[in-house]
Amino acid sequence: MTLPRILLIAGSAREGALSVRLRDAARLEVDAAGAHTDVLDLRALDLPLYDGDLEAREGRPAGAQRLRDGLAEADGVLLVTPEYNGFPTPLVINAFDWLSRVPADGDRPAGLAATANKPLALLSSSPGAWGGQRALGLMRQYLGGAFHMLVLPQQLALAKAHESFDDAGAFKDARSKHAVADIAKRLVALAARL
Ligand SMILES: Cc1cc2nc3c(=O)[nH]c(=O)nc-3n(C[C@H](O)[C@H](O)[C@H](O)COP(=O)(O)O)c2cc1C
Numbered sequence: 001m002t003l004p005r006i007l008l009i010a011g012s013a014r015e016g017a018l019s020v021r022l023r024d025a026a027r028l029e030v031d032a033a034g035a036h037t038d039v040l041d042l043r044a045l046d047l048p049l050y051d052g053d054l055e056a057r058e059g060r061p062a063g064a065q066r067l068r069d070g071l072a073e074a075d076g077v078l079l080v081t082p083e084y085n086g087f088p089t090p091l092v093i094n095a096f097d098w099l100s101r102v103p104a105d106g107d108r109p110a111g112l113a114a115t116a117n118k119p120l121a122l123l124s125s126s127p128g129a130w131g132g133q134r135a136l137g138l139m140r141q142y143l144g145g146a147f148h149m150l151v152l153p154q155q156l157a158l159a160k161a162h163e164s165f166d167d168a169g170a171f172k173d174a175r176s177k178h179a180v181a182d183i184a185k186r187l188v189a190l191a192a193r194l
Pocket residue numbers: 011012013014016017018019020082083084085086087125126127128129130131132
């Protein structure tokens with residue numbers, strides 16, 4: 001049986017990013033749930049800030065097409081967002097805005113077709129007490145609404161994320177680990193079914 005492919009994305013790429021630590025800890029749980037995992041680094045896409053004049057002049061950047069390809073090949077997605085002033089980060093919103101502008105190309109789908117009806121698990125992380133909860137709600141609206149992703153009802157906002165991992169990157173708190181493992185299992189099961 002072929003394992004479902006799950007694409008993992010973090011909404012920050014800075015060195016030591018808490019969202020990357022959570023993404024990597026979540027990856028182990030997704031692997032354990034019986035999926036093949038891939039990581040997509042949004043910074044490596046090297047996307048300029050979306051600009052309609054730039055698009056008219058130069059078309060869509062190669063990075064936007066790489067994001068489309070990564071999503072098209074995935075059976076499901078796990079995304080970890082940080083929170084900036086109550087919002088998801090510009091890194092993640094800008095990448096998906098560019099994605100929405102990518103047209104179909106041969107047998108490769110348009111950006112919006114690559115996300116439609118694709119299972120999505122959402123996590124957030126923050127050193128604060130709410131764990132990025134506000135950004136989670138907005139990501140649910142953005143990716144479930146405009147991008148027609150099938151967002152799992154279960155989600156996790158990891159509060160005090162700077163204290164949540166040991167030196168090896170494992171969860172210190174069994175409750176967080178179990179919550180992520182449960183989300184991972186649900187995501188993989190839905191991705192396998194669809
Ligand atoms: C511009 C900016 C705005 C922020 N706003 C919030 C916020 O609204 N809520 C929150 O919990 N943390 C906020 N923070 C703190 C971030 O959660 C913290 O810097 C976190 O480590 C960023 O995610 P990362 O570690 O994945 O890069 C903000 C940080 C920045 C730089």
